[in-house]
Amino acid sequence: MTVIEANGLAKRYGDNVVVDGVSLSVKEGEIFGILGPNGAGKTTTVECIAGLRKPDAGSVSIMGLDPQRETREVRKLLGMQLQHSELPEKMRVYEAMKMFSSFYPNPTDSDTLLERLGLLEKRKSPFSKLSGGQQQRLSIALALIGQPKVAILDELTTGLDPSARRNTWKLVEDIRSTGVTIVLVTHFMEEAERLCDRLALIDQGKVVAVDSPAGLIEQVDTGKRLRFRPSGPFDHRLLTDLDDVVDVSEQGSQIVVSGTGNLLQSVSARLASHDIVANDLRVEQASLEDAFVALTGRSIELGEHSERAA
Numbered sequence: 001m002t003v004i005e006a007n008g009l010a011k012r013y014g015d016n017v018v019v020d021g022v023s024l025s026v027k028e029g030e031i032f033g034i035l036g037p038n039g040a041g042k043t044t045t046v047e048c049i050a051g052l053r054k055p056d057a058g059s060v061s062i063m064g065l066d067p068q069r070e071t072r073e074v075r076k077l078l079g080m081q082l083q084h085s086e087l088p089e090k091m092r093v094y095e096a097m098k099m100f101s102s103f104y105p106n107p108t109d110s111d112t113l114l115e116r117l118g119l120l121e122k123r124k125s126p127f128s129k130l131s132g133g134q135q136q137r138l139s140i141a142l143a144l145i146g147q148p149k150v151a152i153l154d155e156l157t158t159g160l161d162p163s164a165r166r167n168t169w170k171l172v173e174d175i176r177s178t179g180v181t182i183v184l185v186t187h188f189m190e191e192a193e194r195l196c197d198r199l200a201l202i203d204q205g206k207v208v209a210v211d212s213p214a215g216l217i218e219q220v221d222t223g224k225r226l227r228f229r230p231s232g233p234f235d236h237r238l239l240t241d242l243d244d245v246v247d248v249s250e251q252g253s254q255i256v257v258s259g260t261g262n263l264l265q266s267v268s269a270r271l272a273s274h275d276i277v278a279n280d281l282r283v284e285q286a287s288l289e290d291a292f293v294a295l296t297g298r299s300i301e302l303g304e305h306s307e308r309a310a
């Protein structure tokens with residue numbers, strides 16, 4: 001079943017076209033990623049989807065409802081974790097939960113949710129005394145308090161250290177396993193690859209491609225590459241006549257073999273039959289980053305405020 005359907009969304013600020021004809025559909029129970037560099041229009045897109053911003057053109061349907069016209073009904077279905085959720089410094093965790101609970105007709109039990117998010121012992125802490133990871137987890141709790149069918153999570157691991165980031169990924173998987181459909185906005189390749197069932201790559205306000213992470217990589221896959229340092233004298237002709245090998249070259253002391261099919265197996269077998277050991281053997285395959293570069297001509301990590309996923 002389709003949970004979110006957006007068609008031809010457009011939004012401009014003055015002369016700046018930020019969202020330029022975005023169409024996408026999100027299926028029930030999936031983690032759908034919106035991946036693109038800083039400033040690509042991701043946040044504006046999800047704000048239009050959630051009804052927090054009015055698009056200049058296009059339409060959105062969330063489980064058959066129009067977020068612009070049926071705002072109250074949509075709020076009951078949708079939990080939104082905002083990119084920079086700021087609460088009053090002195091507001092305590094349980095007070096924030098209570099306030100957000102009051103917005104929904106059927107909120108879940110606050111302490112049970114805090115416990116699930118590892119925040120129960122912090123329930124009396126003021127917002128300003130929480131670590132970055134705890135503030136993020138609280139913003140997720142606030143997005144989930146109304147028992148939404150759909151949760152939109154915007155850049156939820158930006159600013160977190162690698163361990164907190166991994167814990168948050170686990171949490172997102174747990175939320176999905178309870179049947180919540182998740183839209184995940186991110187500019188981290190690793191996060192998108194690890195979590196998302198399907199992804200929309202967004203660049204300069206446009207959807208460049210929608211597919212599973214593996215499907216996107218496959219679209220641009222130029223084949224496989226092996227690198228190794230041979231243990232003894234090596235003649236390229238040893239490998240060039242293999243069916244799976246397309247090219248053999250040298251980079252310093254390394255041999256680089258590109259090809260297709262069972263490249264690793266056929267090269268290993270041939271080397272072994274000549275008593276050559278492939279030291280420091282590495283298999284390289286196209287990544288999501290390669291797919292993004294191939295589809296847009298630009299690197300996603302080059303955004304002004306980019307931060308590499310560790």
Ligand SMILES: Nc1ncnc2c1ncn2[C@@H]1O[C@H](COP(=O)(O)OP(=O)(O)OP(=O)(O)O)[C@@H](O)[C@H]1O
Pocket residue numbers: 013018036037038039040041042043044045155187
């Ligand atoms: N209210 C606004 N008024 C004017 N320009 C805006 C407004 N909101 C966003 N923009 C501009 O729209 C562009 C896209 O912003 P948006 O936040 O949607 O991108 P994004 O892909 O989510 O990037 P980021 O990850 O940096 O937030 C940016 O150039 C931004 O400066």
